[in-house]
Amino acid sequence: MGRPTMNDVARNAGVSLKTVSRVVNGETTVDPGLAARVRAAVAALGYRPNLGASMLRRNDRRTRMIGVLLTDLAGPFSAAVHRAVEDEARARGVHVLGGSTDDDPQRAQDLVEAFARRHVDGVILMASAVVDLPSVVIDREAGIDQGMRHLRNHGHRRIAFVEQEVHAVFALPDPPTAILAGSTPVTIEVVRALRERGLRDRVALVGLGDFPAADLLEPAVTVVTQDPGATGRAAAGALFEQIDGGTPGARTISIPTTLIARGSGEIRPATGS
Amino acid sequence: MGRPTMNDVARNAGVSLKTVSRVVNGETTVDPGLAARVRAAVAALGYRPNLGASMLRRNDRRTRMIGVLLTDLAGPFSAAVHRAVEDEARARGVHVLGGSTDDDPQRAQDLVEAFARRHVDGVILMASAVVDLPSVVIDREAGIDQGMRHLRNHGHRRIAFVEQEVHAVFALPDPPTAILAGSTPVTIEVVRALRERGLRDRVALVGLGDFPAADLLEPAVTVVTQDPGATGRAAAGALFEQIDGGTPGARTISIPTTLIARGSGEIRPATGS
DNA sequence: CTACTGCAAGACAACGTTGTCTCTCGATTT
DNA sequence: AAATCGAGAGACAACGTTGTCTTGCAGTAG
Known part of the structure; x- marks a missing residue:
């Protein structure tokens, strides 16, 4: 009973x-x-x-669930994408299964497989992966180009792109005059490291991804931002179009980036060094 | 076919x-x-x-899905809770349906209902709501007490608890000497407002919820933090215990809070006013 | 050589629902 | 008044899977 x-x-x-x-x-x-x-x-x-039983018998065979595979559900970018996808889904009476891949292709693969067993109607992924489901791939790359270009335009030739080992950069024999930080947590780590070394006004910094207090730091942090909300909405929109229209194959959504100059990215290299 | x-x-x-x-x-x-x-x-x-069909027939009748209802999937606290819940769930081969309530009880209710139709094995909610499902309620309140106490201990008697209308506070005839900010976005708004008014070193500020750059601002921001990861893990643990053990009824998880004094919260009220 | 045991493998029903078909009954048409 | 129609309501099968029961067959004991 x-x-x-x-x-x-x-x-x-x-x-x-x-x-x-x-x-x-x-x-x-x-x-x-x-x-x-x-x-x-x-x-x-x-x-x-019982929706499960009803989906089993229904003619349209939709579970009205989609999967979203992001780098890290706790990260600000992923979280914002997730929320935007949720809103789009809700408007269509669809629910969202979330998953963090931590950029591990194997985990992404496993999650896709698991979601497929649940008969999700489609999948949105941040990593690149090919699936035999309706799917949309979110492609993040453009930001690096824009950040690099900005720093070069300000005279920098030795630019470090930092992803994990923040402190290693400063140990180099010929340290960079500018840093491009790969994510907001890294950006903040770099700010901290520059302060410790008294370099806050001497080394240029551009961060990938905006964060709430970026304009309140001194110097304020220049960032390249990709609107996660717009991204999520675009991805979800494309996915639902694919699901409803029956268009086959995977689609890729690329994200327009914007550079917000606030100060840290406009520091020029010291001429006398 | x-x-x-x-x-x-x-x-x-x-x-x-x-x-x-x-x-x-x-x-x-x-x-x-x-x-x-x-x-x-x-x-x-x-x-x-087809997991749906198999669950229909299986004896244990588990969908191996749970629902998580948070204030805002995009917010830092919710996102971190969500991730922690995901990790606990993954360890048990369970997937997570996420939902943002925006603190609207009606939406929470609707989502619970929708998740119940999907036969989720249980639900974790941030709002308070009673459900006829295995469920765990995350209770946030303790932080306010701790923040208030801290400000009072530093001599403040006129303390504003700010949730939305940041600027209204400063328009008061007898403005507060200290502010307790209800969330990280509000905290950052307050910092910005204090700077605009040249009050950064005169009005005390304690924020509810830590954020990555809090220690890099000037003055550094004192916060009351509730570890969202621990919260998520605790909630998920309690929920799975309930599901597996068949213990009935809803459980409440309350979160221990920690105050991190960094400067902004230790400003004393001006004696001469 | 027959009877029994044990175990692999198939037949069949069932899970909770929806699609399709049939039946009944009152209302309309000639 | 008989035939026709329409619409509401139920019977039954089916969705893809697993639980249970039965069958068949090889191996062992008497």
Whole structure:
């Protein structure tokens, strides 16, 4: 005796199973009196349709679930994408299964496989991966180009692109005059490291990804930003179009980037060194 | 003709449906030769089990999905909780449906209802709500007390607790000498507002929720932090315990808070005013 | 050589729902 | 008044899988 089923409702209301199904699905070809009895029984028993069973039988075969595979659900960029995707999905009555890949292709693969077993209607991924499902790939790359170009335009020739080992950069024999930081956490680490070494006004810094207090630091941090909300919306939009239209194959969404000059990225290399 | 089913695999391998089921589920009572044929057919057809159908029939009736309802999937606290829950779930082969409530009880209710229709095994919520599912409620409140106490201990008597309208506070006839900011976005807004008014060293500020650059601002921002990772892990742990143990009813997880004094919260009220 | 045991493998029902078909009954048409 | 129609309501199969029961066959004991 788990949850009540349609059958229980039918018995309780003294109608056939199929009539309950009709009422629950809002079909109009039901006598108002019977429909009322059914609704009363539904309320009395606390009946809830079993979406899994219904999807199994339905003709459209949609689970109305999609999967979203992001680098790290806790990271600001991923989280914002996730939220935007959720909003698009909600508008269509679709739910979102989330997954962090930590940029590990194997994990991405495993998650895609697992989501496929759940018959998600489609998948959005941040890593590049090919799938035999409707899918949209979010491609992040453009920002690096733009950041590099900006620093070169300000006279820098030795530019470090930093992803993990922030401190190693400063140990180099011929240290860079500018730093491009690969993510917001790294950017903040770099700011901290520059301060410790008294270099805050001497080494240029551009961060990939904006963060809330960037303009409040001294110097304020120049960043290249990719609007995660727009990205998520675009990806979700493309995915649903693919699902609904039956367009096959994977699509790639690339994100326009914007550079916000705030100071740290406009420091010029010391001429006398 | 959609995806291949067990029946297709069975036909292809020349065995019965049930034998395929046994192989797929790793039962050992299958002749190695047949098992190999089945596995070959699975690979050849690209067969994937349909978890929905299997859950319908299985005895344990678990979908191995849980729902997580947070204020805002894009917010740093929610996102970190979400990630921690994901990790706990992954360790148990469970997937996570996420949802943002924006602190709207109606939306929370709707999402719970929708997740229940999907037969999630349980739910974690940040808002308070009662559900007829295994559930864990995350309770955030303790931080306010701790922040208030800290400011009072530093001599403040007029303390503003700010949630939305940051600027309204400064328009008051008798403005506060200290501010407790309700969330990290608000904290950053307050910092900005204090600077604009030249009050950065005169009005005390404590923020609810730590953020990455808090120690790099001037003055560095004192915060009350609640470890979202620990919270997520605790909530997920309690939920799975409830699911597995069959313990009924909802449980509440309360989060220990820590105050990190960095400067902005230790400013004392001007004596001469 | 027959009877029994054990185990692999298939047949069949069932999970909760929806699609399709059939039946009944009152209302409309000639 | 008989025939026709339409619409509401139920019976039944099916979705893809797993639980249970039965069958068949090889191996062992008597």
